[in-house]
Amino acid sequence: MVIEINGLTYTYPSTYNPALKSISFQVQTGQLVAVIGPNEAGKSTLCLALAGLIPALFHGQMQGTVMVCNMDTQQHAPGQFAEQVGLVLQNPVNQLSGMRYTVYEEVAFGLENLGVLREEMPHRIDQALQQVGLADLSERSPFTLSSGQQQRLALASILVLEPNVLLLDEPTAMLDPQGSQDIFEIIQKLVRAGTTVVIAEHRLEWIAQYADRVIVLVNGEMILDGMPGDVLSSPVLLQAGIGWLRYTQAAKRGQTRGLWPANYPLPVTLEQAVTGFQQAGLISSEQENNDADPS
Amino acid sequence: MLIRVDDIHFAYPGGVKALDGISFTIQPGEKVALVGENGSGKTTLARHLNGLLHPQAGGVWIGEWQTTQHTPAKLARHVAYVFQNPDEQLFRQRVWDEVAFGPKNLGYTPEQVRIMVEQTLDKMDLSGLSQLNPRDLGYSGRKRVALASALTMQTPVLVFDEPTVGLDAKELDQLGKVITSYHQQGKTILIILHDMDFLAENMDRFILLNQGLVALDAPAQQFFKQKMLLETSGLVAPQITRLSQSLRYSHLAMCVDQFLMFGRRER
Numbered sequence: 001m002v003i004e005i006n007g008l009t010y011t012y013p014s015t016y017n018p019a020l021k022s023i024s025f026q027v028q029t030g031q032l033v034a035v036i037g038p039n040e041a042g043k044s045t046l047c048l049a050l051a052g053l054i055p056a057l058f059h060g061q062m063q064g065t066v067m068v069c070n071m072d073t074q075q076h077a078p079g080q081f082a083e084q085v086g087l088v089l090q091n092p093v094n095q096l097s098g099m100r101y102t103v104y105e106e107v108a109f110g111l112e113n114l115g116v117l118r119e120e121m122p123h124r125i126d127q128a129l130q131q132v133g134l135a136d137l138s139e140r141s142p143f144t145l146s147s148g149q150q151q152r153l154a155l156a157s158i159l160v161l162e163p164n165v166l167l168l169d170e171p172t173a174m175l176d177p178q179g180s181q182d183i184f185e186i187i188q189k190l191v192r193a194g195t196t197v198v199i200a201e202h203r204l205e206w207i208a209q210y211a212d213r214v215i216v217l218v219n220g221e222m223i224l225d226g227m228p229g230d231v232l233s234s235p236v237l238l239q240a241g242i243g244w245l246r247y248t249q250a251a252k253r254g255q256t257r258g259l260w261p262a263n264y265p266l267p268v269t270l271e272q273a274v275t276g277f278q279q280a281g282l283i284s285s286e287q288e289n290n291d292a293d294p295s
Numbered sequence: 296m297l298i299r300v301d302d303i304h305f306a307y308p309g310g311v312k313a314l315d316g317i318s319f320t321i322q323p324g325e326k327v328a329l330v331g332e333n334g335s336g337k338t339t340l341a342r343h344l345n346g347l348l349h350p351q352a353g354g355v356w357i358g359e360w361q362t363t364q365h366t367p368a369k370l371a372r373h374v375a376y377v378f379q380n381p382d383e384q385l386f387r388q389r390v391w392d393e394v395a396f397g398p399k400n401l402g403y404t405p406e407q408v409r410i411m412v413e414q415t416l417d418k419m420d421l422s423g424l425s426q427l428n429p430r431d432l433g434y435s436g437r438k439r440v441a442l443a444s445a446l447t448m449q450t451p452v453l454v455f456d457e458p459t460v461g462l463d464a465k466e467l468d469q470l471g472k473v474i475t476s477y478h479q480q481g482k483t484i485l486i487i488l489h490d491m492d493f494l495a496e497n498m499d500r501f502i503l504l505n506q507g508l509v510a511l512d513a514p515a516q517q518f519f520k521q522k523m524l525l526e527t528s529g530l531v532a533p534q535i536t537r538l539s540q541s542l543r544y545s546h547l548a549m550c551v552d553q554f555l556m557f558g559r560r561e562r
Binding site for chain 1: 331332333334338379380433434435457460461462463464465466468489491492529530531533534535537538539541542543544545546551554555556557558559560561
């Protein structure tokens with residue numbers, strides 16, 4: 001097990017309510033685990049705990065144990081985690097060093113701190129910039145980039161470190177759909193190559209397609225943990241304020257009108273939705289050539 | 296209040312061309328989505344609507360006012376602009392003061408300000424937080440304060456730059472309702488956003504920017520039929536639209552209600 005959390009309860013300094021309550025789960029090497037939940041559910045805190053930054057950097061009250069790559073977060077310094085665990089923060093501005101003049105130097109920063117050989121650096125930096133589509137902007141100042149570009153840069157500066165465990169806190173919030181798709185493809189490639197990925201993410205459609213497993217946090221508690229198909233169509237998600245995919249919503253409401261087969265599970269992907277609605281015999285109520293629109 | 300954008304051009308210092316001849320008209324009370332890839336010029340265009348930026352050629356008119364002839368402070372009576380990043384916008388010590396700042400500066404009486412602020416805080420579910428420092432709130436809380444401080448000015452035109460980033464499903468629902476209620480009051484709403492599911496459910500007209508040009512300007516139904524163009528522009532159609540396309544619907548559905556309404560069981 002590359003990640004083992006046992007009974008983790010954590011309270012930030014000068015607050016009363018724990019941000020995480022009795023969290024326990026394990027993750028196998030090479031799994032892609034999505035963490036979902038409403039805002040303030042504890043997703044970012046969980047990422048910080050897995051990166052070894054809680055409790056070392058944030059202090060506060062921590063109970064339970066968090067083991068990542070066989071290191072106990074209460075025994076090892078953040079610097080030791082940095083060699084194996086990469087964390088991409090939600091807001092890229094918080095991630096960028098702020099002391100590098102170019103995109104290229106920013107990506108080099110982590111490698112320098114880990115003492116990577118100089119000869120090894122250019123190749124790794126070029127590759128990371130290529131991966132996130134920033135190769136053309138390598139000489140720009142990080143602070144002249146758009147927020148979407150800064151988000152890509154934050155990711156590149158972690159990818160370049162080639163971590164065994166990659167923690168991503170909403171890495172595509174500021175990206176356009178194509179940009180997000182690119183990032184998700186990078187993540188998939190890494191997972192296939194054996195990287196373990198834990199990602200806090202709002203885009204349920206992507207999770208349904210690619211995640212091996214989904215963990216649901218609400219108010220610091222883990223309320224669900226399972227396969228995407230089961231978790232994403234669970235009624236618990238509605239009560240938790242996370243909501244359902246439109247596919248799932250359409251099928252649920254279709255059920256009452258006989259438009260969704262009774263023996264089919266609710267869909268969480270386009271393909272599942274199409275199959276189910278076709279099975280139920282759903283067709284357009286008008287002929288296709290009736291459409292006056294020339295396009 | 297009519298918005299008229301007439302062949303505007305804009306390049307940033309250093310020569311990055313952001314807008315390369317954009318024209319459109321928005322009628323009072325329209326709900327318009329401005330979409331396109333990162334770097335296509337959406338935010339630059341939006342910042343022309345309240346005079347934060349002036350076109351280097353062409354012109355922007357808000358009603359009778361050309362934006363170059365009036366200060367942003369004056370244009371703020373007509374157009375409220377919500378920044379993408381709430382931290383660029385928030386600067387007061389209390390949520391209440393932040394939300395009151397706009398109407399105070401527009402010259403409303405203290406009593407009017409109080410009513411406006413209370414109504415807006417209530418709408419945005421911020422009443423319980425009114426005495427807190429916006430900086431003590433989480434990202435979504437700060438985002439809602441930024442939205443509230445724009446909404447409270449009761450301007451006829453509202454421009455939102457990425458209003459949903461960082462909001463969860465419940466908060467999105469609430470934002471959808473707020474947009475509907477402002478639309479019912481006859482306000483013009485322009486939103487920059489990548490969340491096509493939200494846009495399809497809430498907006499009527501879509502303007503697609505590509506490399507500083509308008510690549511498509513159409514009502515939602517027609518817009519999402521242009522599969523090829525959307526793909527080359529890096530956009531993904533809403534879930535429910537793709538579902539109705541896959542089932543060969545003659546009318547594309549924009550929301551679950553329409554999806555169920557536009558289909559029937561084969562006899």
